[in-house]
Amino acid sequence: xxxxxxxxxxxxxxxxxxxxxxxxxxxxxxxxxxxxxxxxxxxxxxxxxxxxxxxxxxxxxxxxxxxxxxxxxxxxxxxxxxxxxxxxxxxxxxxxxxxxxxxxxxxxxxxxxxxxxxxxxxxxxxxxxxxxxxxxxxxxxxxxxxxxxxxxxxxxxxxxxxxxxxxxxxxxxxxxxxxxxxxxxxxxxxxxxxxxxxxxxxxxxxxxxxxxxxx
Amino acid sequence: xxxxxxxxxxxxxxxxxxxxxxxxxxxxxxxxxxxxxxxxxxxxxxxxxxxxxxxxxxxxxxxxxxxxxxxxxxxxxxxxxxxxxxxxxxxxxxxxxxxxxxxxxxxxxxxxxxxxxxxxxxxxxxxxxxxxxxxxxxxxxxxxxxxxxxxxxxxxxxxxxxxxxxxxxxxxxxxxxxxxxxxxxxxxxxxxxxxxxxxxxxxxxxxxxxxxxxxxxxxxxxxxxxxxxxxxxxxxxx
Amino acid sequence: xxxxxxxxxxxxxxxxxxxxxxxxxxxxxxxxxxxxxxxxxxxxxxxxxxxxxxxxxxxxxxxxxxxxxxxxxxxxxxxxxxxxxxxxxxxxxxxxxxxxxxxxxxxxxxxxxxxxxxxxxxxxxxxxxxxxxxxxxxxxxxxxxxxxxxxxxxxxxxxxxxxxxxxxxxxxxxxxxxxxxxxxxxxxxxxxxxxxxxxxxxxxx
Numbered sequence: 100x101x102x103x104x105x106x107x108x109x110x111x112x113x114x115x116x117x118x119x120x121x122x123x124x125x126x127x128x129x130x131x132x133x134x135x136x137x138x139x140x141x142x143x144x145x146x147x148x149x150x151x152x153x154x155x156x157x158x159x160x161x162x163x164x165x166x167x168x169x170x171x172x173x174x175x176x177x178x179x180x181x182x183x184x185x186x187x188x189x190x191x192x193x194x195x196x197x198x199x200x201x202x203x204x205x206x207x208x209x210x211x212x213x214x215x216x217x218x219x220x221x222x223x224x225x226x227x228x229x230x231x232x233x234x235x236x237x238x239x240x241x242x243x244x245x246x247x248x249x250x251x252x253x254x255x256x257x258x259x260x261x262x263x264x265x266x267x268x269x270x271x272x273x274x275x276x277x278x279x280x281x282x283x284x285x286x287x288x289x290x291x292x293x294x295x296x297x298x299x300x301x302x303x304x305x306x307x308x309x310x311x312x313x314x
Numbered sequence: 315x316x317x318x319x320x321x322x323x324x325x326x327x328x329x330x331x332x333x334x335x336x337x338x339x340x341x342x343x344x345x346x347x348x349x350x351x352x353x354x355x356x357x358x359x360x361x362x363x364x365x366x367x368x369x370x371x372x373x374x375x376x377x378x379x380x381x382x383x384x385x386x387x388x389x390x391x392x393x394x395x396x397x398x399x400x401x402x403x404x405x406x407x408x409x410x411x412x413x414x415x416x417x418x419x420x421x422x423x424x425x426x427x428x429x430x431x432x433x434x435x436x437x438x439x440x441x442x443x444x445x446x447x448x449x450x451x452x453x454x455x456x457x458x459x460x461x462x463x464x465x466x467x468x469x470x471x472x473x474x475x476x477x478x479x480x481x482x483x484x485x486x487x488x489x490x491x492x493x494x495x496x497x498x499x500x501x502x503x504x505x506x507x508x509x510x511x512x513x514x515x516x517x518x519x520x521x522x523x524x525x526x527x528x529x530x531x532x533x534x535x536x537x538x539x540x541x542x543x544x545x546x547x548x549x550x551x552x
Numbered sequence: 553x554x555x556x557x558x559x560x561x562x563x564x565x566x567x568x569x570x571x572x573x574x575x576x577x578x579x580x581x582x583x584x585x586x587x588x589x590x591x592x593x594x595x596x597x598x599x600x601x602x603x604x605x606x607x608x609x610x611x612x613x614x615x616x617x618x619x620x621x622x623x624x625x626x627x628x629x630x631x632x633x634x635x636x637x638x639x640x641x642x643x644x645x646x647x648x649x650x651x652x653x654x655x656x657x658x659x660x661x662x663x664x665x666x667x668x669x670x671x672x673x674x675x676x677x678x679x680x681x682x683x684x685x686x687x688x689x690x691x692x693x694x695x696x697x698x699x700x701x702x703x704x705x706x707x708x709x710x711x712x713x714x715x716x717x718x719x720x721x722x723x724x725x726x727x728x729x730x731x732x733x734x735x736x737x738x739x740x741x742x743x744x745x746x747x748x749x750x751x752x753x754x755x756x757x
Binding site: 127133137138177178182185188189192208212216217288289290291292302304311 | 573738
């Protein structure tokens with residue numbers, strides 16, 4: 100009996116892309132990948148570049164490990180995963196230094212920290228090591244998007260209220276400043292990122308009741 | 315082949331290592347020129363901005379060759395060392411060297427028939443290094459302009475040293491006091507001259523909440539400029 | 553000597569791994585809510601940081617950074633291996649953690665079972681790799697300075713993690729709105745504590 104080949108973007112596969120945006124968000128639900136998320140969200144540009152880098156790393160690493168999943172010796176499984184991730188990150192780093200020099204300076208060590216970003220390793224172990232290539236790729240990209248979504252939301256709020264700009268372009272009309280409004284300097288300080296995420300989680304769980312922790 | 319056997323494990327590891335070494339070296343080598351180019355152009359940008367020429371990285375190389383007419387490496391006696399390329403001096407490493415082997419880069423610019431001396435600076439801010447370029451007019455006293463950079467100063471506080479409002483306050487300040495002695499420029503809270511109309515006081519207004527960074531700037535200027543005095547004294551004595 | 557003390561105090565309070573750079577929080581926040589486990593994780597981090605930072609410093613000095621290979625011969629002056637940084641640092645960290653695990657298991661099985669999953673978890677702890685990467689940007693002049701930095705960073709992490717755990721234990725029984733309970737309020741509290749630590753900023757030793 101022949102099995103129907105699952106469509107490329109079947110409901111299941113689409114869920115791999117959309118679940119991590121809310122229900123299974125890496126940062127606010129799985130509580131992974133917080134580290135690099137916070138210090139670079141002062142402005143939108145580094146947040147976007149970081150998101151794109153993570154999408155590349157996670158999509159590729161998930162694919163590679165999935166392709167190799169039947170021949171990786173069990174004993175060195177974790178090391179192989181680490182090495183694959185580290186190499187992909189090194190490649191991203193080199194490209195940034197060559198093609199996006201200014202942003203690479205802003206991101207500095209945080210590109211390297213993608214390696215220890217629990218999400219990347221987490222998805223390899225949880226999904227790629229036991230699933231097909233296309234599904235793994237979608238899972239990697241989906242989780243990276245979920246992670247990136249939070250980054251962008253936080254960066255949006257911090258840049259808008261902290262410096263009145265988006266992507267470096269002033270967006271608050273002058274008359275609002277003249278009325279007495281000033282940029283909230285507090286937003287530029289890194290602890291605000293934590294607080295903004297905390298509030299986001301509050302709002303997210305208010306609307307998505309099933310995420311509330313049962314104690 | 316059993317994937318958990320020793321043979322398979324070693325083979326897999328060996329192939330993986332070789333593949334990755336190859337891929338990484340290849341990527342790094344092919345991008346090497348682009349990376350070095352970015353760094354070089356950024357330096358040119360910074361040197362030019364000290365004399366008030368602010369350009370994008372793409373334009374910087376052309377304008378640099380146009381405006382910068384000389385690059386000198388000086389010894390601590392004020393002599394010129396022709397063997398060392400001034401542009402390639404890595405200031406961060408150079409200042410750790412012994413004073414006799416250290417070389418001090420100096421750029422001479424010609425903008426609209428005016429001669430300027432551009433001196434690279436490096437010092438310590440609150441968290442990490444700060445640096446900059448100071449351009450002096452031909453009288454080797456009046457400041458034409460400055461540009462500053464930093465590694466890790468606080469956004470909104472120490473990081474403000476890069477902003478125009480701060481660097482502009484240095485324009486036309488003097489580095490010599492009324493007696494002709496070298497004092498540099500002090501970033502101070504007790505300026506009493508908020509509009510910065512007095513250009514002979516050797517002072518500029520500090521940044522609120524960034525005292526230590528400001529002190530770092532003052533120290534950096536005094537310490538680095540001081541090293542160029544032997545050369546400048548030779549110049550004025552000729 | 554004074555320099556060493558400076559680096560030490562700076563890395564504990566002013567450049568605290570958790571409150572200034574938010575590194576190392578993932579595994580902690582996700583896994584433990586008690587002081588006991590915090591002490592376990594913190595102690596392990598101190599240990600691993602103090603060992604891996606100096607080793608990576610030596611690697612960086614004599615192998616990785618531009619011009620590092622000149623001790624082999626002057627023709628290697630231009631070789632720049634820094635693109636291997638990530639791989640080498642991670643390799644060192646993973647091996648050290650493995651080594652520590654084996655040693656602890658052999659000499660103190662009780663400690664080993666108490667640390668439980670934390671030890672292997674540390675290999676991918678952002679704070680450990682972060683410590684080495686920051687060390688690379690700091691231009692230390694010898695291996696002692698980097699060791700002191702590693703030790704200080706570890707202790708700073710330990711203090712921070714301990715503080716958060718104590719607070720989390722206390723607020724378990726507070727009247728917090730449901731959606732904010734647990735993770736949400738923890739984030740906000742961490743943010744407030746981070747602000748508190750910023751007060752150390754202007755200190756000059």
